[in-house]
Amino acid sequence: MSDPTAAEGARRNPELRRVAMRRQVAEAGFVRVDALARHYGVSIMTVHRDLDELERRGFLHKVRGGATSAPTTTFHGDLEHRMQAQVEAKQAIAREVLASEVEPGRIVALDDSTTSLMLARLLPERAPLTVVTHFLPVVRALAAQPGIELVGLGGRYDAAYDSFLGRATADAAAALSPDVLFLSTTAVADGVCYLQSLNTTITRRALVASAARTVAMIDHTKFDRRAPHRLVGIAELDRVVVDGGTPSRTVLELRARGARIDVVDGVRGCDVM
Numbered sequence: 630m631s632d633p634t635a636a637e638g639a640r641r642n643p644e645l646r647r648v649a650m651r652r653q654v655a656e657a658g659f660v661r662v663d664a665l666a667r668h669y670g671v672s673i674m675t676v677h678r679d680l681d682e683l684e685r686r687g688f689l690h691k692v693r694g695g696a697t698s699a700p701t702t703t704f705h706g707d708l709e710h711r712m713q714a715q716v717e718a719k720q721a722i723a724r725e726v727l728a729s730e731v732e733p734g735r736i737v738a739l740d741d742s743t744t745s746l747m748l749a750r751l752l753p754e755r756a757p758l759t760v761v762t763h764f765l766p767v768v769r770a771l772a773a774q775p776g777i778e779l780v781g782l783g784g785r786y787d788a789a790y791d792s793f794l795g796r797a798t799a800d801a802a803a804a805l806s807p808d809v810l811f812l813s814t815t816a817v818a819d820g821v822c823y824l825q826s827l828n829t830t831i832t833r834r835a836l837v838a839s840a841a842r843t844v845a846m847i848d849h850t851k852f853d854r855r856a857p858h859r860l861v862g863i864a865e866l867d868r869v870v871v872d873g874g875t876p877s878r879t880v881l882e883l884r885a886r887g888a889r890i891d892v893v894d895g896v897r898g899c900d901v902m
């Protein structure tokens with residue numbers, strides 16, 4: 630922040646400062662608390678309060694000595710990092726489910742995961758379709774596409790997820806009946822899908838309950854993380870598609886728990902095994 634006027638504004642206005650901190654952490658990946666204090670001309674305690682608030686909103690994760698926007702075992706990363714993570718694996722999964730699950734004329738629901746966004750970008754190939762979503766990047770990707778009818782689920786907007794989340798969004802989802810829901814998850818442990826945010830969980834549970842068919846798209850990194858809120862047992866889903874980086878032992882364990890799971894390789898295609 631080289632502009633002295635902007636720097637002074639951020640020092641005096643907590644919300645402006647938090648917006649600037651959020652962007653700085655997102656761009657750098659990790660920033661130290663003392664560096665932030667010097668940069669904005671505020672105390673260490675003020676920086677801690679700002680980071681606590683940004684962490685509460687889901688924009689970053691406080692770690693020893695600073696804050697990060699990159700994924701950890703307990704933090705799934707901010708939206709920008711998630712957009713850039715495991716792109717090849719997510720694309721392979723999206724191509725597989727497009728080929729095997731999406732037919733013209735269907736009502737397709739997409740959650741606010743970045744894997745669903747990968748799929749959304751492919752959906753015009755299967756138009757005409759009705760697409761139900763609460764994720765603004767999906768809306769932006771499909772808004773001008775011919776043959777795509779968009780149904781947006783409103784509610785309370787959450788900037789950390791760039792989506793509408795919570796009870797009102799869940800109520801809107803419950804009023805619909807899509808043919809298939811494509812979803813992802815923050816973490817999978819002991820055969821259960823978990824999410825980081827309570828409002829995300831409330832919304833996604835409603836989508837799962839409303840859909841005639843549920844297809845989870847889960848890249849291999851989700852099996853090394855933790856999250857606090859239970860979404861659904863993996864065996865309760867109609868199908869789970871994972872990428873080839875998922876350990877064979879994990880796949881076998883999930884199948885033993887009743888999961889209908891397919892492994893897709895980016896080169897070879899889907900291996901049902």
